Amino acid sequence: MRQKETLRYDQTLFRDREVFEFTFVPDQLNHRDAQIRELALLARPAVRGGSPRSAILRGPPGTGKTTTVHRLFAEIEEATQRIVPVYVNCQQHRTPFAVFACIYEKLVGYAPPSAGRHLDDVVGSITKRLGDRNAALLVCLDDANYLHEARHLNDLLYRLLRLYESWDVRKAGVFAVLSDLSLNLAAEVDAQVRSVFHPTEVFFQPYAKPEIREILEGRIRQGLYPNVVSQANTALIAEIAAQEQDVRVGIDLVRTAAERAESDGRRTVTRQDVMAASRSVITPTLQKRAADLKEGERALLSRIAEMARDTGADMTSGAVYEAVQGYAVSSETTYRTRLKRLEEAGLIDLPLRTDRGRTREVLLRFTPEQVLAVCEPRGKTGAA
Numbered sequence: 001m002r003q004k005e006t007l008r009y010d011q012t013l014f015r016d017r018e019v020f021e022f023t024f025v026p027d028q029l030n031h032r033d034a035q036i037r038e039l040a041l042l043a044r045p046a047v048r049g050g051s052p053r054s055a056i057l058r059g060p061p062g063t064g065k066t067t068t069v070h071r072l073f074a075e076i077e078e079a080t081q082r083i084v085p086v087y088v089n090c091q092q093h094r095t096p097f098a099v100f101a102c103i104y105e106k107l108v109g110y111a112p113p114s115a116g117r118h119l120d121d122v123v124g125s126i127t128k129r130l131g132d133r134n135a136a137l138l139v140c141l142d143d144a145n146y147l148h149e150a151r152h153l154n155d156l157l158y159r160l161l162r163l164y165e166s167w168d169v170r171k172a173g174v175f176a177v178l179s180d181l182s183l184n185l186a187a188e189v190d191a192q193v194r195s196v197f198h199p200t201e202v203f204f205q206p207y208a209k210p211e212i213r214e215i216l217e218g219r220i221r222q223g224l225y226p227n228v229v230s231q232a233n234t235a236l237i238a239e240i241a242a243q244e245q246d247v248r249v250g251i252d253l254v255r256t257a258a259e260r261a262e263s264d265g266r267r268t269v270t271r272q273d274v275m276a277a278s279r280s281v282i283t284p285t286l287q288k289r290a291a292d293l294k295e296g297e298r299a300l301l302s303r304i305a306e307m308a309r310d311t312g313a314d315m316t317s318g319a320v321y322e323a324v325q326g327y328a329v330s331s332e333t334t335y336r337t338r339l340k341r342l343e344e345a346g347l348i349d350l351p352l353r354t355d356r357g358r359t360r361e362v363l364l365r366f367t368p369e370q371v372l373a374v375c376e377p378r379g380k381t382g383a384a
């Protein structure tokens with residue numbers, strides 16, 4: 001037994017890789033109690049023979065919307081037969097037929113034959129089974145904006161929410177998940193749908209840094225062997241993810257950094273693993289951050305990227321200053337201000353080098369090539 005454990009540990013840093021898959025639903029879903037409670041209250045009338053109410057779950061990416069629904073649906077399935085919860089990923093299922101096929105599959109156990117099958121037949125089979133079971137339907141439309149963009153949302157909601165009118169079954173409820181903060185679904189649908197679609201808005205705020213750290217610690221405990229990621233590196237990952245306002249970024253970073261250490265045959269994740277992972281994981285963010293920079297700041301960033309690309313070595317802030325003097329900055333004060341600004345924008349890291357007094361290193365959070373691609377060097381135009 002002992003030998004087997006040692007062998008496993010030698011082969012991999014991962015105790016359980018699934019813990020890093022996005023379909024993984026943690027037992028401990030911390031910080032989302034209020035949302036789960038609110039959604040459970042909306043579903044509850046169906047347990048007593050009424051109709052589940054609808055909701056719009058809204059929040060930026062990586063705020064736990066999907067996971068919260070999965071957790072609630074698992075609890076509903078355990079607790080009652082009177083609600084049939086069905087999760088549908090609308091990025092994959094963008095038509096009413098595709099969505100109803102998911103519902104059919106959940107109820108029947110296999111997908112409906114698509115060839116030659118009319119949507120009304122599928123809906124008919126679904127309502128018959130719901131009627132036989134005397135159960136209500138609760139459908140989660142994750143990423144519902146895809147249905148909206150494909151102009152199918154209205155038709156789908158109409159069929160789902162007015163099921164009860166043409167068939168002798170209880171009503172259905174819809175939980176529509178949206179990461180688009182501005183899309184007003186309730187206003188986009190036709191009057192016929194609006195009269196039956198009164199969703200409660202349930203908000204998911206981005207996690208704060210301590211919350212992200214706690215979630216990451218839980219994930220690391222479950223997915224990796226002990227001591228693979230130090231507390232300091234967990235804190236660094238939490239910090240990067242908090243800047244992204246997306247816990248998923250943190251989870252991806254842990255996995256990517258551990259895979260990097262593993263492929264090098266090491267047993268622990270280093271700070272360099274984290275930084276390398278951070279460079280490979282995030283790019284749309286880089287674009288957005290670079291776009292927000294002022295001209296002079298972008299010129300400095302671009303020069304730092306050129307140096308990193310050309311030297312490939314660690315750079316101190318003093319060495320960078322020497323290289324940019326009179327080029328991207330006119331004075332040391334301007335240089336320090338811009339460097340700080342690049343750090344605040346999450347583009348560089350300025351760790352203190354303990355072996356060299358108060359010297360700071362300048363580390364890019366992205367690859368030099370990525371940075372140069374979005375910065376386009378502008379010569380001396382950035383000089384102060």
Ligand SMILES: Nc1ncnc2c1ncn2[C@@H]1O[C@H](COP(=O)(O)OP(=O)(O)OP(=O)(O)O)[C@@H](O)[C@H]1O
Binds near residue numbers: 021025026059
């Ligand atoms: N409170 C939490 N506890 C543990 N893990 C969490 C928590 N919240 C989110 N996660 C994890 O973070 C990742 C992203 O969460 P999720 O997919 O639920 O976010 P989302 O808001 O639906 O994002 P998107 O809008 O991009 O689909 C998942 O791996 C999920 O398991």
